[in-house]
Amino acid sequence: MAHLPAAGPTSVRTTGDYYQWLIAWEACLILLRETTGRLHNPVRAVGVELDGVGNLDDVVLLRDVPPNTYTQVKYAVDAATPVNEEYLTKPSANGGPSILNKIARTWKGLTADGGIADLRLVTNRAADPADDLMAGRDARTGLLMPKAGVGGVRSDRGKARARWAQEAGLTEAELMDLLLVLRFDLALDIVRHEEKLRILMANIGLRDDQRALEEGAGWVAKMVREGRRELTLAMIEAAVAELGLTAGPARAVLSIATLKPDPLASDADHAIDWVDRFDGDSDYTKRRPLWPNTWAQLQADIEAAPGRLPAGTTAVTITGSIRLAPAFLVGTTFRMVTGTDLGTMQRGRIGSQLWSTNDPFDTALAPGVIEREIGQGDEVAVAIAVTTNPTEDVLEYLREQHLPVSKLIVLTPASDIPNDSSVPDSTAANALAVGIRDYLRRSTRRVRRMHLFLACPMGLALLLGNRWNRLCQTVVYEDIKTDAGYEPAFTVEA
Incomplete structure (x- = not known):
C-alpha cells in the first residue's frame, strides 16, 4: 500500500470540516430515527454552528423539553495530543481561554436559569491513560464520573480536581456537577465513525454505502455554506428524497455487548450489556461468563429480546460485540420462520456491509x-x-x-x-x-x-x-x- 504524504494545512482543515459534518449528519440520522420511532421528546431540529450557545455550538440536538445536547468537535491529524489535563487546560494558540474554561463558561451560561444541558466533547484523540481524571473515564457513558469524585483532597485525583476547577473558574462542587453532564466521546476516528453512521443509515431504511454517507455529510456542508444553522425534519426528509437515499423500511436495533461497550447501545431499541459479566480484561480475553453469571442466563436474556422490541418489528439489526456461540443463538432466536429480516454489519473483502437474511442468492452453496x-x-x-x-x-x-x-x-x-x-x-x-x-x-x-x-x-x-x-x-x-x-x-x- 502506498503511503500518504504528510497532511498539509489545507488537508487538515478540510478533513476537520468533513469530520464535523459527519457528526452533524449523525445528529440528522438521530432526528430521523427518533421521529420514526415515535420516541417521547424526540430531537426536533439539529443546530450546526448555532448562534447563542457559546463554544459548544458545533452540533446541537434541540428538543422541545430539555436537556438539549451541545457538542464541541475537535479533529486532530495524528495522535500527538491525547486528551488529558494539559490538553484541556492549556491556553489556545492565540493565548485565549482553554478548552475546559470555554466549556465551563458555556455550561454556566446554558444553565444560569436553573435549566439542564447535556454536553459532549467529540474528538478522534484518545484518552491519556496516565491522566489522574481521564483514566477513570467510563467507556460505557463517556463520563469521568463517578471515579473523578473519588479520593480526598490530598489524593492525586483530589489535587487534579482542584487544578481543573481553578482553570475552569468553578468551585470543586460545580466542577463535579459539570463532569456529571460532560461526555468525552474519544478516539472516534473517521473510519470507525463512518462505519457507525452506515449502520444508522441502514437502520433508518437509507442506503448505507460510502457514497450515500458522503452525500449526507456533503448536504450538511452545503446547508452551512448557505447560512442555515438549524436543520429541521422537513429539510432533512427533503434532502433524503432529493439525494435518493431511501432504500427500504426502518429496522429495529438490538444491541448485544459481551466483549466491549457498544457505541450504538444508546440508539438501540433494546440493549443487552454483559461486558462486566464476562470474564477477562479485554475483548480478546472475554470468552465466557464470569461466575456467578452463566450461559443459561445469557441465553434467557437473548431469547427474551424479541419481546423487548417495538410491536410489529419485522426487520432487526444486531449491533455490539459478541462471539460466535451468542451470534448463532441470536440467529435461532429470530429464526426465518418468524418472518424477521435479521442483519448485522460484517467486514468483508470490500469493507463493512450489512449482511441481511433477506439478501437474495441464486443457488445454495454446498459445503x-x-x-x-x-x-x-x-x-x-x-x-x-x-x-x-x-x-x-x-x-x-x-x-x-x-x-x-x-x-x-x-x-x-x-x-x-x-x-x-x-x-x-x-x-x-x-x-x-x-x-x-x-x-x-x-x-x-x-x-x-x-x-x-x-x-x-x-x-x-x-x-x-x-x-x-x-x-x-x-x-x-x-x-x-x-x-x-x-x-x-x-x-x-x-
Whole structure:
C-alpha cells in the first residue's frame, strides 16, 4: 500500500470540516430515527454552528423539553495530543481561554436559569491513560464520573480536581456537577465513525454505502455554506428524497455487548450489556461468563429480546460485540420462520456491509465435507470451518471430554481453504448457510443431538442460526482458549 504524504494545512482543515459534518449528519440520522420511532421528546431540529450557545455550538440536538445536547468537535491529524489535563487546560494558540474554561463558561451560561444541558466533547484523540481524571473515564457513558469524585483532597485525583476547577473558574462542587453532564466521546476516528453512521443509515431504511454517507455529510456542508444553522425534519426528509437515499423500511436495533461497550447501545431499541459479566480484561480475553453469571442466563436474556422490541418489528439489526456461540443463538432466536429480516454489519473483502437474511442468492452453496470417525456414541459433532480449521482442536476436545458422538463432520467452503476471505459478502453467506443447513438435514435425520463448533465470520454464525430449523437438538460450543479448549454454551431446539 502506498503511503500518504504528510497532511498539509489545507488537508487538515478540510478533513476537520468533513469530520464535523459527519457528526452533524449523525445528529440528522438521530432526528430521523427518533421521529420514526415515535420516541417521547424526540430531537426536533439539529443546530450546526448555532448562534447563542457559546463554544459548544458545533452540533446541537434541540428538543422541545430539555436537556438539549451541545457538542464541541475537535479533529486532530495524528495522535500527538491525547486528551488529558494539559490538553484541556492549556491556553489556545492565540493565548485565549482553554478548552475546559470555554466549556465551563458555556455550561454556566446554558444553565444560569436553573435549566439542564447535556454536553459532549467529540474528538478522534484518545484518552491519556496516565491522566489522574481521564483514566477513570467510563467507556460505557463517556463520563469521568463517578471515579473523578473519588479520593480526598490530598489524593492525586483530589489535587487534579482542584487544578481543573481553578482553570475552569468553578468551585470543586460545580466542577463535579459539570463532569456529571460532560461526555468525552474519544478516539472516534473517521473510519470507525463512518462505519457507525452506515449502520444508522441502514437502520433508518437509507442506503448505507460510502457514497450515500458522503452525500449526507456533503448536504450538511452545503446547508452551512448557505447560512442555515438549524436543520429541521422537513429539510432533512427533503434532502433524503432529493439525494435518493431511501432504500427500504426502518429496522429495529438490538444491541448485544459481551466483549466491549457498544457505541450504538444508546440508539438501540433494546440493549443487552454483559461486558462486566464476562470474564477477562479485554475483548480478546472475554470468552465466557464470569461466575456467578452463566450461559443459561445469557441465553434467557437473548431469547427474551424479541419481546423487548417495538410491536410489529419485522426487520432487526444486531449491533455490539459478541462471539460466535451468542451470534448463532441470536440467529435461532429470530429464526426465518418468524418472518424477521435479521442483519448485522460484517467486514468483508470490500469493507463493512450489512449482511441481511433477506439478501437474495441464486443457488445454495454446498459445503465441502470431511468426516472423522470417533466411535464414542450415537450423537454427531459438526465443525463449521470457514475462517480457520478447528478440526484437530475439536477432535482433542471430543475425546478428552468423552462426548457420545459417532463422528465429526467438518464443513468448509466448497472450493476454498478456510481463511478470513472465504465468504466475501452477504449473498455468499446466505447461500453457504442454506447449503450447510440442507446438508445437515440430510445427514443427521436419525440423530437426536448435534454438537456444533463454529469457526466462521460472526455474520455467518448469525445467518446460519437464522436458518437452523428442522434439525435435531443442538448444543453450541464456545472456544474459550483454555486447557479445556471449548465449553458448551447453549442448547437449541431446532
